[in-house]
Amino acid sequence: MQQVYMDHGATTPLHPEVIAVMTDVLTNHYGNPSSVHAWGRDAKKRLEEARTSVAKLIGAQPEEIFFTSGGTEADNMAILGVAKGLEKKGKHIITSAIEHHAVLYPCEVLKKAGYDLTILPVDDQGRVRPEDLALALREDTVLVSIMHANNEIGTLQPIAELARIAKERGVLFHTDAVQSVGKIPVNVNELGVDLLSFSAHKIYGPKGVGALYIRRGSRILPLTHGGGQERRRRPGTENLPGIVAFGKAAEIAQRDLTAEADRLTKLRDRLIDGLTAIPEVRLNGHRTERIPTNVNVSFRYIEGESLLLSLDLKGIAASSGSACTSGSLDPSHVLLAIGLSHEIAHGSLRLTLGRINTEDDVDYVLREVPVVVERLRSMSPLYNQK
Amino acid sequence: MYTEKVMDHFTNPRNVGQLENPSGVGEVGNPTCGDIMRIYIDVKDNVIQDIKFKTFGCGAAIATSSICTEMVIGKTIEEALELTNKDVASALGGLPANKMHCSNLAADALHEAIKDYKNKSEQG
Ligand SMILES: Cc1ncc(COP(=O)(O)O)c(C=O)c1O
Ligand code: FES
Numbered sequence: 001m002q003q004v005y006m007d008h009g010a011t012t013p014l015h016p017e018v019i020a021v022m023t024d025v026l027t028n029h030y031g032n033p034s035s036v037h038a039w040g041r042d043a044k045k046r047l048e049e050a051r052t053s054v055a056k057l058i059g060a061q062p063e064e065i066f067f068t069s070g071g072t073e074a075d076n077m078a079i080l081g082v083a084k085g086l087e088k089k090g091k092h093i094i095t096s097a098i099e100h101h102a103v104l105y106p107c108e109v110l111k112k113a114g115y116d117l118t119i120l121p122v123d124d125q126g127r128v129r130p131e132d133l134a135l136a137l138r139e140d141t142v143l144v145s146i147m148h149a150n151n152e153i154g155t156l157q158p159i160a161e162l163a164r165i166a167k168e169r170g171v172l173f174h175t176d177a178v179q180s181v182g183k184i185p186v187n188v189n190e191l192g193v194d195l196l197s198f199s200a201h202k203i204y205g206p207k208g209v210g211a212l213y214i215r216r217g218s219r220i221l222p223l224t225h226g227g228g229q230e231r232r233r234r235p236g237t238e239n240l241p242g243i244v245a246f247g248k249a250a251e252i253a254q255r256d257l258t259a260e261a262d263r264l265t266k267l268r269d270r271l272i273d274g275l276t277a278i279p280e281v282r283l284n285g286h287r288t289e290r291i292p293t294n295v296n297v298s299f300r301y302i303e304g305e306s307l308l309l310s311l312d313l314k315g316i317a318a319s320s321g322s323a324c325t326s327g328s329l330d331p332s333h334v335l336l337a338i339g340l341s342h343e344i345a346h347g348s349l350r351l352t353l354g355r356i357n358t359e360d361d362v363d364y365v366l367r368e369v370p371v372v373v374e375r376l377r378s379m380s381p382l383y384n385q386k
Numbered sequence: 387m388y389t390e391k392v393m394d395h396f397t398n399p400r401n402v403g404q405l406e407n408p409s410g411v412g413e414v415g416n417p418t419c420g421d422i423m424r425i426y427i428d429v430k431d432n433v434i435q436d437i438k439f440k441t442f443g444c445g446a447a448i449a450t451s452s453i454c455t456e457m458v459i460g461k462t463i464e465e466a467l468e469l470t471n472k473d474v475a476s477a478l479g480g481l482p483a484n485k486m487h488c489s490n491l492a493a494d495a496l497h498e499a500i501k502d503y504k505n506k507s508e509q510g
Contacts, residue, residue, distance in 0.1 A: 303447075306448055381424040
């Protein structure tokens with residue numbers, strides 16, 4: 001049976017060149033970057049080379065990159081760290097309704113601790129309206145955190161415009177760019193952001209490594225305390241194999257970005273055209289302002305988990321905004337925020353493309369999905385009722 | 387996460403569909419997740435002669451619907467009423483903890499269908 005992995009939004013396979021450098025570090029470069037001897041100096045050199053590669057991918061300076069254990073930690077560090085650092089300035093945070101839980105939950109934690117939290121709504125394509133942000137900003141606002149690309153529906157936010165509005169009011173701007181970095185050009189100066197989170201395992205690097213970009217001069221306090229690593233902002237002996245692998249993944253992402261974005265956009269558009277030809281289906285997210293790798297559609301009358309199980313039986317790996325798959329029973333907060341009813345949010349399918357996907361994979365998916373949808377609809381009590 | 391039995395019933399559900407002139411129809415929605423199941427029964431001489439279902443729901447919901455129909459076909463109304471959600475789940479070799487609520491649909495829809503049948507026959 002054909003095997004088609006179309007869940008790159010969840011995670012990506014390691015690039016073979018990444019495996020090679022990671023294996024080399026694991027095997028031969030075990031020194032602690034803080035040690036003074038040759039082993040330590042060798043490790044330190046590799047650490048800083050990786051930092052430079054990672055910085056380049058987002059147009060930052062190496063000293064503005066702080067390695068973390070992934071996107072989640074980078075998001076937490078940005079939100080909780082800025083809140084702590086600017087405690088005296090104020091206690092108001094602004095975010096959006098479609099953020100990843102790695103942003104929403106730390107914001108909720110601050111709310112419980114007495115902060116005011118404004119959650120901006122989005123339009124039916126998943127975009128924050130800049131005028132909403134302008135109205136929400138206050139004297140005591142310390143941080144705006146709005147994601148670059150949404151992980152479920154792929155919608156891109158007008159970050160440059162939003163960040164400019166915050167800057168005019170002297171408020172720091174953080175963006176979770178875990179889903180956009182490596183897929184489209186991301187440049188911290190063009191976007192005008194002060195903090196940006198990203199993660200290695202979404203760009204063919206290993207799991208458990210990420211980084212927070214902190215613009216020089218931004219006030220932020222560390223969440224953990226210990227040694228002097230990462231200029232005290234993120235203490236602890238560095239995950240050198242992971243970080244060097246992240247550096248390699250960043251180099252490859254930058255090298256291949258334009259060609260891959262073009263190739264995947266074509267595959268994405270074929271998928272969208274093919275799937276939306278099925279009756280009673282809707283595309284979720286913006287048609288064009290979306291990352292090249294994301295397709296998200298809702299099929300009426302069917303439920304997401306049975307859709308995913310059926311596709312899995314055909315060798316297709318996908319995901320869903322469905323309650324049943326995430327362990328929680330509420331439908332996706334993102335799909336509800338763009339105005340879908342519970343019932344339609346239940347029947348959603350996310351396909352996320354990556355470097356291993358081919359035209360042939362798209363053909364296979366476009367052949368199998370309609371069959372599965374038809375079968376599940378024939379079993380659905382909602383289908384004949386219409 | 388699902389047993390082989392669940393996957394078997396999910397892949398080849400028994401008694402899917404609807405009956406033309408059912409003796410009773412029961413439909414329930416799952417308050418926990420919003421999933422929906424409808425059961426049609428055909429009763430003669432107090433025995434369930436035929437049964438069909440339609441389900442909008444997760445893999446566990448489809449599998450429990452399927453096995454539930456298999457368990458009560460040929461049974462008397464009284465026997466069918468004794469079927470519980472737990473029986474259905476254990477007949478499938480168990481369900482993951484967060485999927486136990488899914489087994490509520492099948493037995494509840496069946497009980498509704500029987501209630502509908504009783505109402506109709508009293509009126510009839
Ligand atoms: C938008 C977004 N933010 C944050 C994360 C968390 O990143 P990580 O898995 O590296 O902690 C993810 C990935 O799951 C994501 O898609
Ligand atoms: S999650 Fe709704 S019935 Fe299983």
